[in-house]
Amino acid sequence: MGLSYRSTGLSAVDSGLWIQKRKESDRVIALAGNPNVGKSTIFNGLTGMNQHTGNWPGKTVSCAQGYFEWEQKGYIFVDIPGTYSLLAHSAEEEVARNFICFQDPDGVVVVCDATCLERNLNLVLQIMEITGRVIVCVNLMDEAARKGLSVDLKKLEERLQVPVVGTIGQKTESRHELAKALAFFENRDAKAPLTLRYSEPVEKALAQLEPVVALAVKGKMNSRFVALRLLDPDESLFSELKAYLGEDLFNNPLIQKALWDAKETLKQAGISRTDLRDQIVSSLVTTAERYCEGVVTVQKEGGAKRDRKIDRFLTGRKTGYPVMLLLLLLIFWLTISGANLPSSLLSKGLFWIEGRLSELFYALGAPNWLHDVCVLGIYRVLSWVVSAMLPPMAIFFPLFTLLEDVGYLPRVAYNLDHAFQRCHACGKQSLSMCMGFGCNAAGVVGARIIDSPRERLIAILTNNFVPCNGRFPTIISILTMFFVAAGSGIFSTLWSALLLTGVIILGIFFTFLVSAFLSKTLLKGEASSFTLELPPYRRPQVGKIIVRSLLDRTLFVLGRAVAVAAPAGLLIWILANVSVGGDTLLSHIAAFLDPFAQLLGLDGVILIAFLLGLPANEIVLPLIIMAYLADGSLTEMESIWEMKALFVANGWTAVTAINVILFSLFHWPCSTTLITIYKETKSVKWTLLSFFLPTGIGMLCCACINGVAGFFQ
């Protein structure tokens, strides 16, 4: 779950990459590699940035850049998405391929996983076919040693004829080794692109085609690479190529002629397009195998046995699902029980400050309205948001990051794939769903890891069915208020956690339901194929997790909430205090919305709060409280039970509480998510659907429950 400063919120909206050089002599270096080989860790180490790291394939879905200085030379590192191949299958792989092919970087550092070097070399060789300016960074050397593998880097370097550096992602010495190797990029012609030999007919066809291609690309690209691709054309590659060269190669008469000849050569030799493809890939795989022979040696057998044992437990027939549920419950329980005390302390502290702020305003002789706007409006909403959100987030995020770091998330996708398959969707949707727990906008971007456009769209449209972190506090507070007996004993927190788990499961259930529905109607289609790597389990870096998830996720998400809460607090204060015709604006609007809201078992105020909460769901509950307080005489609220008293005084029943929770789970995505959906789908239609689909379901659920409840009353 790539939830970091740059992947959550508006920054999740990937608006293309703009390389920012600080000085002309800066070198642009692409950081490439298979998914999940620790590229982001190396990137962060070099550039000191907070690209979020996690242990699952496909976490980096767009390019990030960072600056690195070594011996007075500046390097701009671009962290491109992990790919297995440059012949793109999915949107993220296309991003990677286009960068290496068309941004003409001064060099490419290819990060490999020492524990499965052979497969990683496949990508190294593909990149070396395009450019010779490659440094191979064999990462996770510690992991390999633990598995009883030894890697002969010298031998690999001799065979590849480019620098090979062995690294352990988070170690400083490794970084220095890599930095020293960067000198290789000083000479742009140090090494020619790699030439792989194919069967005789293919070589003959290439010989017919390559000279004319060389004339057309004028040294801007490796002509052998382009010639090979012309024989097995890929639409998206060639539209990029057309833009890059300013010429459509297929319209070039010389090339047309040569291509026809070359295809004739292949046809006569009985080589179909599939044969050609197979030959291209097989030649890469066998070359990788040859290069690896004698480079990787097994020192002791059974290194991976431990992983298989863990897998038998975490993905076993009897244990897989229960363990998943228990882990979910455990995380929620730790979050709820751990957050109780700090939340109430924080809220006490912040209200104490409110009192001092008031005194300050009076002492300065500020007018009453100014005091009310700033303290009772803006400050009060802010303190609600902070005290309700900070403690649970500070516990939830590190716990989740822990699971991510260990490598559990791909196992969730593996466990749940069957259910998604039944819905004609992709198991990787569970990964974007998990990201959604943190931030739905990040989840929507995360859906890029899904190859099939149809299945990706399903993942995008259903992401909002899991509550993001902004909605957790609302749901937890209301659950606790109305359905948990007073007291903070272990049973009451456990009960809250159970209820919350139930709500989440309901959300997941609807994810399946809606995915299946979309697959049968608007997005008709069969489940496509599915390949997912299950990475080795890794020892989590606990200290780092805590620091990163606190600084990166918690404070950032909180900052966003605060930024939205301040103006919203102001707005609701104005609405509650400006009167027209004897009544406040708030009560006018509430009265207007009330009849409809009552149908849903809500009230006008709640609906206003949800509407104003469009920029950030975090502020819904504080807005409801503000609005109720504006008319009442209660000014201080130190515990959740006083909050409950306020709600009950405003006509809430258990049914209202259920409906608010349901509506919080199923309503429109926040504005950031909507913008992200638009950017990802480039379609108003799908964006509108993503708005109305959950809203419609939420309203339907609420109306049903309200109707049924009314029947029994």
Added chain:
Amino acid sequence: MKKNYSLNDLKPGEKAIVSSLLSTGSIRRRLLDMGLIENTVVECVGKSPAGDPAAFLVRGAVIALRSDDSQNILIRERDALWG
């Protein structure tokens, strides 16, 4: 007549050698990319709780495949004794 075994027939712990790939299109490319070419040794290392997908060890990496895809990967020398 001898039955053609596919990767889908492997039980956890069993190993075999890939003899041919029947898949077409982008999945074929993807499987080849992952190193599943002819003569590659593959081991089934487990099944998911629902029995599908299953996990396979290919060239040092563990890859999950659905049965719809794994039944298009034909194998030979399926042999539990060597596993």
